[in-house]
Amino acid sequence: MDPFRYGQVVSGEYFCPRPELAKALQGYIKAGQNVYVQGERRIGKTSLISETVAGLPAHRPVYIDLLGIKSVDMLVKEIAAAVIRMGDKRDNLFERMGKYLARLGLSFSFDPVTAFPSVAIIPGARPDGPDSLDAALDLIGSIHTAKRPVVVILDEFQAILGLKNHAGIVARMRGKIQFQPKIPYVFAGSIRHKMEALFVSPDSPFFKSAVQLSVGPLDEKIFRKHLAGRFKKGKREISDTVLDEVFRVCDGITGDVQQFCSALWSVTEEKTRITEKALPEALAVIFGRERAGYEATVENISEQQLKCLVGVARHGGRETTGIDFLGKTGIPLAASAQKALERLVQLRILFRQRAEYRFTNPFFREWLLSRGF
Ligand SMILES: Nc1ncnc2c1ncn2[C@@H]1O[C@H](COP(=O)(O)OP(=O)(O)OP(=O)(O)O)[C@@H](O)[C@H]1O
Ligand SMILES: [Mg+2]
Structure with missing residues (x-):
């Protein structure tokens, strides 16, 4: 069985320890301190949070994923569902939900087949959005006790900025959370400028609140050891030079490294040592799975944008307005290159890290290069 996991939260033997971060996060949670967890896509934020919380036996996680949340109603439903998932008999959820139902505009029932509790929005009974959000946060507050504390995880929190009237909603949330000083809220997100707009901008209600x-x-050394151990578990040995190339292609992004290793594992035989020969085969496996997306991307962008993209793939994403970059890509004006690159960032094909444009998906970059665009 494939000893690597990617594209999902990892725990247990699949989780490579991050003791410093885990210790810091545990400290904040125990102190009831709100935290905002920032990091690139697929770097391991959600896994770190869930593994850390799992190591705090007293704390009960209310895990709310805001990805795809389009309205306050959906958010409220998500919060209520998270509370129910986490709660147990001692929380008297039925009674408690009864108390909050009207304010939440939700119905609560047990599935007759699975016996799992579930929530649904009552048609026509939608209370005014922000009121129900207040109620949902009150519901969280009501199940928190000193002996059985909760920790609230709001993952992909930047999605809140996509809601209509988000300024009012954010202010309201902040108001409520402020009055729950003992409950640690962990806000996580991967879109840096949006998270910064929420937590670092002095205009935001959440400014300096976490x-x-x-x-x-x-840490590359620790991660390499972990990966070598996983290969061993999968009855293969990996050479250092192959891992060098994996880290170069993936730029050390945790999830991408795991995806590459999984592909390497899948194209090799038991009881063998994996050598460089396996690298193109592994990439071909990844390209095969992702090709439709790559092709759609190339078709949907302009010629200028494609030239820039290929330029970044070949020459790197620094000094993209310099004569060198413009000459190599054949783009006449620095302003045109700038505009094209900004669009590619908006489309999440590239992202900006300090003064550099980088590929969101490193395998897409390798595919572009292999196709000789
Ligand atoms: N500590 C870890 N040890 C081993 N692999 C990890 C670790 N953390 C993350 N990964 C790998 O990275 C992948 C992505 O992890 P995770 O979903 O936690 O990242 P994330 O930063 O929350 O990503 P996103 O921004 O997409 O939500 C996992 O599926 C796994 O392959
Ligand atoms: Mg995540």
């Missing part, structure tokens, strides 16, 4: 915890790549 300490920042940055999640970067895993």
Whole structure:
């Protein structure tokens, strides 16, 4: 069985320890301190948070994923569902939900087949959005006790900025959370400028309301050891030079490294040592799975944008307005290159890290190069 996991939260043997970050996060949670966890896509934020919380036996996680949340109603339903998932008999959820139902505009029932509790929005009974959000946060507050504390995780929190009237909603949330000083809220997000707009901008209600915890790549030495151990578990041996190439292509992004290793594992035989020969085969497996997306991307962008993209793939994403970059890509004006690159960032094909444009998906970059665009 494939000893690597990617595209999902990892725990247990699949989780490579990050003791410093885990210790810091545990400290904040125990102190009831709000934290905002910042880091690139697929770097390991959600896994770190869930593994850390799992290591705090007293704390009960209310895990709310805001990805795809389009309205306050959906958010409220998500919060109520998270509370129900986490709660147990001692929380008297039925009674408690009864108390909050009207304010939440939700119905609560047990599935007759699975016996799982579930919530649904009552048609026509939608209370005014922000009121029900207040009620949902009150519901969280009501199940928190000193002996059985909760920790609230709001993952992909930047999605809140996509809601209509988000300024009012954010202010209202902040108001409520402020009055729950003992409950630690962990806000996580991967879109840096949006998270900064929420927590670092002096205009935001959340300004200075949470300490920042940055999640970067895993320590390479520790991660390599972990990966070598996983290969061993999968009855293969990996050479250092192959791992060098994996880290170069993926730039150390945790999830991408795991995806590459999984592909390497899948194209090799038991009881063998994996050598460089396997690299193109592994990439071909990844390209095969992702090709439709790559092709759609190339078709949907302009010629200028494609030239820039290929330029970044070939020459790197620094000094993209310099004569060198413009000459190599054949783009006449620095302003045109700038505009094209900004659009590629908006489309999430590239992202900006300090003064550099980088590929969101490193395998897409390798595919572009392999196709000789
Ligand atoms: N500590 C870890 N040890 C081993 N692999 C990890 C670790 N953390 C993350 N990964 C790998 O990275 C992948 C993405 O992890 P996770 O979903 O936690 O990241 P994330 O930063 O929350 O990503 P996103 O921004 O997409 O939500 C996992 O599926 C796994 O392959
Ligand atoms: Mg995540």
